[in-house]
Structure formats: structure tokens, C-alpha cells
Amino acid sequence: MNTGLKITAFAAAVAATFGGAYGVGRGIDPVTAEAPAAGHAEHDGGREKKHPESVGNDGDGHAGHGASEPGGLKISDRGYTLDLRSTRVDADKEQRLRFAVVEDATGRNVTAYEKEHDKELHLIVASRDLTTYRHLHPVRAADGTWSAPVRLPEAGGYRVFADFRPSGAQEALTLGADLGVAGPYAPKDLPGHRATAKVDGYDVTLKGALRTGAGGDLTLDVARNGRPVTDLQPYLGAYGHLVALRAGDLAYLHVHPNGTPGDGRTKAGPGISFAAAAPSAGTYRLFLDFKHRGEVRTAEFTVHADGEGHGGPDPEERTTPHGH
Incomplete structure (x- = not known):
């Protein structure tokens, strides 16, 4: 994937049978509201390509025309x-x-x-x-x-x-x-909404709101031991990698930050800025991958599209393992 912002939504429902072991069935069509078309700008050697299924960056770091019908279903x-x-x-x-x-x-x-x-x-x-x-x-x-x-x-x-x-x-x-x-198998409740996620001694604070329609900006500030991190390392060609999954059907938004390392204007922290739009109102989980001191970590959040919080207990501090 090129630097820039890409959102691809996807979802499926599953029929499951539980006994001593768990088995998963085939996916069925999700129930989802129709969403307006969108454009997604990706940079390829200085050229921009518009992806109709995605929300784009208009070149000034702002969201494009909103999320289209979810892909990846x-x-x-x-x-x-x-x-x-x-x-x-x-x-x-x-x-x-x-x-x-x-x-x-x-x-x-x-x-x-x-x-x-x-x-x-x-x-x-x-x-x-x-x-x-x-x-x-x-x-x-x-x-x-x-x-x-x-x-x-x-x-x-x-x-x-x-x-x-x-x-x-x-x-x-x-x-x-x-x-x-x-x-x-024992299902778990979705972790509640909190503005700050903790992982391995890092505090990541979410500012802004996930919105439908034209979308908006999200900024995630990274701090370690109470101090802002200003030396984030590039990871997958950016300072952060954000994925959002909609609760219930796992509609998928793949979001990339505004700006790129080495472009002369994007700083290596503490803030990582994204433009994002949700395909519909609802509760989403956000997963931010960021790299510091040679290791990739993941901060997790629960949010409601259009900015309303989703109440519940504070998620425990933990490290999310990776296959990086």
C-alpha cells in the first residue's frame, strides 16, 4: 500500500457451534447502511491515484468525500x-x-x-x-x-x-x-471507551472523533514515562499504521496517516495524524501500530463513530503480540 490514506471496509457474519471445542461457519451477508461514494488519494512517485472505495487525503491532510460501501465483505x-x-x-x-x-x-x-x-x-x-x-x-x-x-x-x-x-x-x-x-470458548465484552490506551509503558492518547460522511481528523499522541515521544521510527513507510474494525460485522477501515517521514513537514511524534471516515454510525475498535526503539507496539481503543463514547470498564494494560 502506498503512503496516503486508504480505507477499505469489510464485514461478514458467522454461524458458530460451541461444545468442548469451537467451530466456525461460513460468512453471510452483513446488514449495513448504504454509504456515499468516496475518493482515496494515494501517492505514487508524486502522482495521486483515486480509489473509489476509500476515503482520501485531499493533499492538505483533510478527509475526502466519505466512506463508500464497505469492501472486504x-x-x-x-x-x-x-x-x-x-x-x-x-x-x-x-x-x-x-x-x-x-x-x-x-x-x-x-x-x-x-x-x-x-x-x-x-x-x-x-x-x-x-x-x-x-x-x-x-x-x-x-x-x-x-x-x-x-x-x-x-x-x-x-x-x-x-x-x-x-x-x-x-x-x-x-x-x-x-x-x-x-x-x-468464552466470549468477552468489548472493552469500554477510553481516550488513552496503555501498552508497555507507553500512553497513547486519542484526539478527535471517528465520523461518518465526510469524516474528520484523528490524532494519536504517543508518550513514554510521561514524556512525549518525538523520535518515532518509520514503519511501513509512515509513523503509524491504523486499522478500524466495526463491532458486530467487522467492517474494516484501513487508515494511513497524513504526511510521510522525510517530506519536510511531518514530525516523528508525538502526534500521528489521520484522516478517516466511517461507513456508518456504530462502535469501532481502533488498532494503532507504532514503532519506537526498534519494536512495534499496538495501542487499542473503542470508539463510536460520530464521536460518542462507548462506556464500559477500562481495558487492562497489555502488549499485543505481532507477526511483524
């Missing part, structure tokens, strides 16, 4: 299919996820991709209750098969998202598939 879209070959894994055990992106017209695995944000493909795995999140960077074999190690701590239903752009394609797309994690 399908396992197949625009001539490509996500072939998830690992549909079930065991809880709290490191295993490899294997998958391929298949070109529908030929039935062959895609083997050539455009790099976006330093990677050919980004893989997101999230639990249905939004308490577990992984951003993985899988490795592609010559035959187009991708794989990545992952350890998911608890049983339940998960969603796997592949975000990529095939070589020669005009725009990126996100495909989603269901993953079942076997083991005893």
Missing part, C-alpha cells in the same frame, strides 16, 4: 478469490496460516503484486469479539502460496483479511475469509 471480488487453506487452527499454539490469491479467469495463483507500504500483501487477523488482533506480513512462495506463523491465544471465530494489489491492477482490494480457532 467477500471472499471473491473483482475477479480474485482468497483461497484460505488453513481454515482451522488450535488455540494458543503457533501454527502456519497458508493461503493464495486466485485469479478467477485462469484459476491460477497470483504471483505478481504491486508493493504498497513496503509490502506486496498485508494480512490482518482479528477475533470476532475484537479482543485479539494481529497484523502479519506473510511470505510468498514462487507458486503464489503465502504463509505466516501465528499464535492466537483463545478459541472462537476469527476473520482473516488480505489487503493487496495485483500487478497491473488499477486499485487495491481487500478480501476476507473465516478462520476457526479450536478450544474451549
